[in-house]
Amino acid sequence: MSAPGAGAGAVAWRISRVLLLLAFAGFFLLPLVALLDFSTKVPSTGDRTAQPWRDLLADEQMSSAITTSLLLAGLTVVGMVLLLVPTMVWVRLRVPRANRLVEFLCLLPLTIPALVIVVGIKNVYAWVDYLIGDSALTLTFVYVVLVLPYAYRSLDAALSGLDTTTLSEAARSLGAGWGTVIVRVIVPNIWSGVLSAAFISVALVLGEYTISSLLHYDTLPVAIVMLSKSDAPMSMAAALGSLIFAALLLLVLGALDRRRRPTGR
Amino acid sequence: MTIRPHDLDPDADRGAGGLAVELTGLRRHYGDVHALAGLDLHLDPGELVVLLGSSGCGKTTALRIVAGLERQDAGTVRVGGRDLSHVPANKRDMGMVFQAYSLFPHLTVLDNVAFGLKLRGQSRAQRRQRAGDVLDLVGLGEQKARYANQLSGGQQQRVALARALAIEPSVLLLDEPLSALDAKVRVQLREEIRRVQVEVGTTTLFVTHDQEEALAVADRVGVMNEGRLEQIATPAQLYAAPATPFVGEFVGLSNRLPATVEGGHAHVLGTRVPVLPGSASGSGLALVRPESVQLTLDEQGSARVATVAFLGPLSRVTATLPDGTDVVAQVRSADAVELTAGQRVRLQVSPAPVLVVGA
Ligand SMILES: Nc1ncnc2c1ncn2[C@@H]1O[C@H](COP(=O)(O)OP(=O)(O)OP(=O)(O)O)[C@@H](O)[C@H]1O
Numbered sequence: 122m123s124a125p126g127a128g129a130g131a132v133a134w135r136i137s138r139v140l141l142l143l144a145f146a147g148f149f150l151l152p153l154v155a156l157l158d159f160s161t162k163v164p165s166t167g168d169r170t171a172q173p174w175r176d177l178l179a180d181e182q183m184s185s186a187i188t189t190s191l192l193l194a195g196l197t198v199v200g201m202v203l204l205l206v207p208t209m210v211w212v213r214l215r216v217p218r219a220n221r222l223v224e225f226l227c228l229l230p231l232t233i234p235a236l237v238i239v240v241g242i243k244n245v246y247a248w249v250d251y252l253i254g255d256s257a258l259t260l261t262f263v264y265v266v267l268v269l270p271y272a273y274r275s276l277d278a279a280l281s282g283l284d285t286t287t288l289s290e291a292a293r294s295l296g297a298g299w300g301t302v303i304v305r306v307i308v309p310n311i312w313s314g315v316l317s318a319a320f321i322s323v324a325l326v327l328g329e330y331t332i333s334s335l336l337h338y339d340t341l342p343v344a345i346v347m348l349s350k351s352d353a354p355m356s357m358a359a360a361l362g363s364l365i366f367a368a369l370l371l372l373v374l375g376a377l378d379r380r381r382r383p384t385g386r
Numbered sequence: 387m388t389i390r391p392h393d394l395d396p397d398a399d400r401g402a403g404g405l406a407v408e409l410t411g412l413r414r415h416y417g418d419v420h421a422l423a424g425l426d427l428h429l430d431p432g433e434l435v436v437l438l439g440s441s442g443c444g445k446t447t448a449l450r451i452v453a454g455l456e457r458q459d460a461g462t463v464r465v466g467g468r469d470l471s472h473v474p475a476n477k478r479d480m481g482m483v484f485q486a487y488s489l490f491p492h493l494t495v496l497d498n499v500a501f502g503l504k505l506r507g508q509s510r511a512q513r514r515q516r517a518g519d520v521l522d523l524v525g526l527g528e529q530k531a532r533y534a535n536q537l538s539g540g541q542q543q544r545v546a547l548a549r550a551l552a553i554e555p556s557v558l559l560l561d562e563p564l565s566a567l568d569a570k571v572r573v574q575l576r577e578e579i580r581r582v583q584v585e586v587g588t589t590t591l592f593v594t595h596d597q598e599e600a601l602a603v604a605d606r607v608g609v610m611n612e613g614r615l616e617q618i619a620t621p622a623q624l625y626a627a628p629a630t631p632f633v634g635e636f637v638g639l640s641n642r643l644p645a646t647v648e649g650g651h652a653h654v655l656g657t658r659v660p661v662l663p664g665s666a667s668g669s670g671l672a673l674v675r676p677e678s679v680q681l682t683l684d685e686q687g688s689a690r691v692a693t694v695a696f697l698g699p700l701s702r703v704t705a706t707l708p709d710g711t712d713v714v715a716q717v718r719s720a721d722a723v724e725l726t727a728g729q730r731v732r733l734q735v736s737p738a739p740v741l742v743v744g745a
């Protein structure tokens with residue numbers, strides 16, 4: 122009698138697993154389905170329409186906000202990589218004593234609320250405006266700081282799995298200068314860390330609302346919120362669109378990562 | 387002692403690639419540790435010199451200074467007459483093999499070997515050709531497409547050697563390249579390194595703390611102690627005529643037997659033997675190799691056999707003198723079968739010159 126009992130237990134376990142999975146899927150997907158439903162319905166009649174999505178693509182303010190946010194995301198990733206990768210590699214190779222300090226500095230933004238950052242940064246931005254002009258892209262500076270803790274973590278994990286000292290010394294003795302060491306030897310081996318740092322940065326920038334709205338820059342989240350006050354279905358379409366975009370980005374970066382990795386044993 | 391091919395033919399035909407290396411007065415300290423305290427060393431073109439010394443005596447520091455990976459506090463590094471003291475590592479044109487595995491994980495074996503050639507601006511075809519040739523030289527022509535994590539430790543070090551040789555370096559530097567490998571692979575690979583080195587004729591500085599390895603591959607061995615060179619000589623000279631007590635005790639196994647020195651001769655175990663320059667005078671301890679101790683069964687002998695260890699064709703017998711000193715003797719195993727612990731034996735020293743140190 123024990124065997125059927127165990128079988129029943131296994132079935133119960135499998136069922137509960139499926140139920141759990143469905144519950145989570147529902148939890149995550151339901152809002153998305155609701156967004157899709159709301160953004161494709163004519164409120165008065167209940168008919169289906171793609172009008173909000175078409176409007177979204179046609180809306181100039183919206184498309185400029187999307188362009189701004191995408192540019193910001195790109196610039197932030199570039200700034201983050203250019204700032205963090207050489208710094209972290211350099212510190213590891215040449216001044217290991219400073220490792221703690223760099224880690225502390227990089228994690229600092231995590232402990233400061235966005236509101237405080239805005240208050241503090243307003244004065245700095247008066248100067249930024251004055252020196253390079255009042256463009257939303259100047260947000261890149263804040264965003265690079267904002268993504269530091271997350272980017273640092275993924276780069277740190279990737280670097281600690283690598284014998285950077287020996288590899289760079291080997292490369293140098295073969296004739297590589299420091300730039301070549303970083304670009305041709307270190308980066309290809311921490312590529313997955315760079316990609317995940319890039320991804321988390323993009324996700325963060327595409328979703329950041331507080332700072333950009335308080336500094337009065339029209340990024341995608343700010344535009345979505347403003348739109349929701351005038352044209353709710355279109356703002357829903359924009360929100361869903363940005364989510365789908367982020368998901369696609371994740372897939373692309375994941376695929377890139379897999380392509381770069383040499384096949385194991 | 388084993389006979390090595392290069393003992394038989396010291397002027398064996400060498401490739402043309404070698405340059406002379408001259409280290410003068412190299413100093414380097416870390417805090418109050420003097421890793422190098424004035425190292426002078428000369429390598430002839432095409433020569434393989436081994437730096438031998440115990441852990442922490444500054445071998446790696448010396449090698450890294452030659453490679454330019456470390457700065458010296460004082461002294462100069464000259465290669466082919468050119469002063470490289472202030473040339474950065476990537477401009478020194480030296481091939482280096484590290485103790486730790488150092489292949490680039492993201493590149494195949496072939497691309498690893500071609501890395502330095504790419505930096506030198508060679509075309510893809512040239513690089514592949516040259517890298518393939520060097521890989522054939524180290525016997526890994528079949529593994530070109532693999533990644534480092536698909537190779538054994540010994541294979542990885544052979545690729546590292548090929549990578550260092552591919553750039554036709556002016557000097558080849560090897561920092562304990564075999565220490566991470568197991569004993570059998572180590573012996574095999576050191577012979578391979580020697581073969582390849584003779585074939586390409588690159589002046590080579592090899593660092594190790596394994597004296598057997600040093601004696602087996604070197605043209606000359608430099609014994610280091612506390613950041614200085616104690617003695618540099620051919621393996622045979624080093625073994626037969628150590629210049630200092632440190633060398634005598636560090637290289638090979640030695641007995642320390644009571645001796646009295648007078649008029650250039652020492653009396654050891656009742657035998658009169660010549661002493662080496664640098665010996666103490668008066669009474670002291672003579673450093674005597676186990677193979678210089680002769681042991682005969684004798685009821686009247688003053689020593690007693692303590693242990694007999696079988697080492698293949700030879701056996702190592704330990705006998706105890708009346709005053710409690712243990713003496714190790716090397717005898718043919720065929721003769722050792724008669725020996726058992728407790729037997730009385732007579733000990734004599736063969737008349738080879740010995741080094742006597744102050745007691
Ligand atoms: N980067 C460093 N910082 C501080 N001390 C160092 C450093 N590198 C070497 N030393 C010290 O210098 C001395 C010589 O070191 P070195 O690495 O040259 O020894 P070694 O002969 O290669 O020893 P081993 O056989 O163990 O590799 C040691 O006492 C070591 O502790």
Ligand SMILES: [Mg+2]
Pocket residue numbers: 445446447562
């Ligand atoms: Mg060392």
